[in-house]
Amino acid sequence: MSYPVFLNIKDLSCLVVGGGRVGLRKARGLADAGARVRVVEPKPSETLLEMEKKGLVQIKEAEFAPEDLGGMRLVFAATQKAEVNALVAQEAGKRGIWCNIADAPLASDFFLPALVRRGDLMLAISTGGKSPALARKLRMDLEKIFDAAYLPFLELMGRLREMLLAQGHDPDGHRDLFRNLVEGPLLEYIREEDVEAVARLLEPIAGADAMALAVSVTKEHPAGKIPEIPGDFSEKGDS
Ligand SMILES: C[C@@]1(CC(=O)O)c2cc3[nH]c(cc4nc(cc5[nH]c(cc(n2)[C@H]1CCC(=O)O)[C@@](C)(CC(=O)O)[C@@H]5CCC(=O)O)C(CC(=O)O)=C4CCC(=O)O)c(CCC(=O)O)c3CC(=O)O
Ligand SMILES: NC(=O)C1=CN([C@@H]2O[C@H](COP(=O)(O)OP(=O)(O)OC[C@H]3O[C@@H](n4cnc5c(N)ncnc54)[C@H](O)[C@@H]3O)[C@@H](O)[C@H]2O)C=CC1
Secondary structure, X not given: OOOOOOOOOOOOEEEEEOOOHHHHHHHHHHHHOOOEEEEEOOOOOHHHHHHHHOOOEEEEOOOOOHHHHOOOOEEEEOOOOHHHHHHHHHHHHHOOOEEEEOOOHHHOOOOOOEEEEEOOEEEEEOOOOOOHXXXXXXXXXXXXXXXXXXXXXXXXXXXXXXXXXXXXXXXXXXXXXXXXXXXXXXXXXXXXXXXXHHHHHHHHHHHHHHHHHHHHHHXXXXXXXXXXXXXXXXXXXOO
């Protein structure tokens, strides 16, 4: 039985051993979450070198050596060689560093879910390592249900909550209000980019600011478009 968490890894030093297809995916996810990513890879690909140019990762062009683990908090063993991955895991274990092993789920300290991201909304899917192909398929199914409109929808809910909490705390009153908003037609109006209808729903809370709020949320985040979201590979379809 695993324990799900959302880690704050901003500025955390993370090591990816092996920058092939899998290592690259892990490195990208880490960089998108703001980690300091080092990749140990004797033959870096063009894509990996591009990432280094953009300042997303730092490459050490060499084979893994245990001293690479110095100062690291998370490590990903992602070479195609089982014995190298096992060595990485063993050395990380000695140092108390959490390790993800690409070819040995059961020996890993943690593994990664498939992700649907819509701004701060994040759905994580795990099959406990039984079927990554199923995790990927479910991710694609969920992307259709949780479409781009969820991004402005959640932005708006966040702003309304801020406004109300600034006016004072009233947990009981707020609960009903927020429940009605998330269960009502607001999402549909955002999807249709119907600014007037959104404003009408917001009026009881935002008063004179309702229209400005409705415009800013729908114009800043038009429902039809998903902006580049850190950590979002979901739109790329493939893994
Ligand atoms: C245990 C885990 C460890 C970890 O990496 O954290 C792991 C392990 C392994 N994956 C393997 C294969 C594939 N992995 C994918 C895809 C993803 N794999 C991911 C996670 C995980 N993979 C962790 C468990 C997650 C869970 O299920 O709970 C995802 C969700 C997230 C991510 O990696 O970012 C990402 C989907 C992202 C997306 O698309 O949204 C595909 C799909 C494809 O490419 O089409 C295939 C081929 C099809 C298949 O095998 O199912 C093999 C080789 C098996 C072999 O040799 O045959 C192993 C090793 C083994 O099982 O021994
Ligand atoms: N966890 C996951 O999501 C998945 C895991 N896998 C497993 O992940 C592993 C890697 O798969 P791919 O990325 O497709 O392989 P790949 O062959 O594309 O990449 C492996 C990389 O490791 C590098 N490497 C080899 N020896 C090294 C060393 N001593 N030090 C540093 N780097 C070294 C190679 O130069 C190569 O670039 C395989 O064991 C595979 O079974 C495969 C698919 C998905």
